[in-house]
């Protein structure tokens with residue numbers, strides 16, 4: 271049986287996002303996409319935490335605009351199928367390394383769902 275706990279609060283989401291980006295930013299295929307975000311990195315991470323906090327706990331913390339942000343960056347750093355696959359692989363691996371339970375399953379499934387929509391909008 272798993273000894274990992276589930277995602278319970280904002281602190282847990284922060285730990286998930288930090289660990290996820292440790293992997294992503296060390297990946298030479300992924301890092302260039304985030305290069306222009308590094309000057310406002312803490313701000314970016316805060317928005318991503320808000321996004322997931324809103325999905326998990328309905329806090330109303332996220333004010334939207336994610337489709338637009340991705341399509342803007344896609345103009346200079348194409349979000350290819352390969353990048354989507356890697357993004358999702360880091361996400362699932364990180365969630366599974368840290369958490370287990372209903373919320374952990376939810377964030378994996380939701381990322382796959384949104385990832386498919388984003389990929390379709392950007393690459394079709």
Ligand code: HEM
Nearest residue numbers: 303307314317318321335336343349353354357381384385
């Ligand atoms: C190839 C896959 C992906 C790449 C390379 C990518 C990259 C990025 C980049 C460059 C930004 C903008 C950062 C900034 O504001 O400076 C961003 C924002 C964001 N991404 Fe992604 N992303 C990917 C997939 C996803 C997926 C599947 C989700 C959600 C399930 C997601 C959630 C977000 C959120 C919530 C933001 C913040 C948007 C805002 O500020 O309102 N991303 N992403």
